[in-house]
Amino acid sequence: MRKEDKGNIIAQLGEVLNEYAHFYLVDVTGLNAATTSAMRRKCFQSEIKMVVVKNTLLHKALEAAETDYTPLYDCLKGTTAVLFANTANAPAKLLKDFTKDGMPALKAAYAEEGFYVGADQLEALTAIKSKDEVIAEIVALLQSPAKNVLSALQSGGNTIHGVLKTLGERPE
Structure with missing residues (x-):
């Protein structure tokens, strides 16, 4: 060469x-x-x-x-x-x-x-971890609390509705 x-x-x-x-x-x-x-x-x-x-x-x-x-x-x-x-x-x-x-x-x-x-x-x-994997983990961590709050609000509404319905149907 x-x-x-x-x-x-x-x-x-x-x-x-x-x-x-x-x-x-x-x-x-x-x-x-x-x-x-x-x-x-x-x-x-x-x-x-x-x-x-x-x-x-x-x-x-x-x-x-x-x-x-x-x-x-x-x-x-x-x-x-x-x-x-x-x-x-x-x-x-x-x-x-x-x-x-x-x-x-x-x-x-x-x-x-x-x-x-x-x-x-x-x-x-x-x-x-690659840059994309780290970003995905951070996004997942940031989304987790918001999902928990939304889930709690949605399930709480059903619980309150169920309690009110049960109380309404109960004979006095």
């Missing part, structure tokens, strides 16, 4: 790093073509960009980035694929489905401005 081509690839990786808020480094050493193709298909459906890169080129792209990615440098060994996503837990959920078969393994991740190194961090990454 020519030096100019390497420079272009490093620049493209830098652009993708800036475009996506989160990324995962995955070991795809033992994947066959069919499994890799299935994984790419799942990534596309989940709006995750999967890129298989040379470790040295990714290392240089990470060094050139504005954020300090030094905790990830030790993980750049073997065959590495990078999963880029705008939702922090989307790649973790995808990997959790695929790791049931034992492959691919998580090397490290940069999610929610934090570093997660090692395959044992997958559970912590799947537990991260």
Whole structure:
């Protein structure tokens, strides 16, 4: 590969790093073509960009980035694929489905401005809530008291009506 081509690839990786808020480094050493193709298909459906890169080129792209990615440098060994996503837990959920078969393994991740190194961090990454999930929880919490008040008012009206009806029907 020519030096100019390497420079272009490093620049493209830098652009993708800036475009996506989160990324995962995955070991795809033992994947066959069919499994890799299935994984790419799942990534596309989940709006995750999967890129298989040379470790040295990714290392240089990470060094050139504005954020300090030094905790990830030790993980750049073997065959590495990078999963880029705008939702922090989307790649973790995808990997959790695929790791049931034992492959691919998580090397490290940069999610929610934090570093997660090692395959044992997958559970912590799947537990991260996305922005949409947090907003949905907040809306549900805000709606709950209003629903309780409306429910109490509606049931209270029926109770009072029932009491009045019973009193009205009672012989004196």
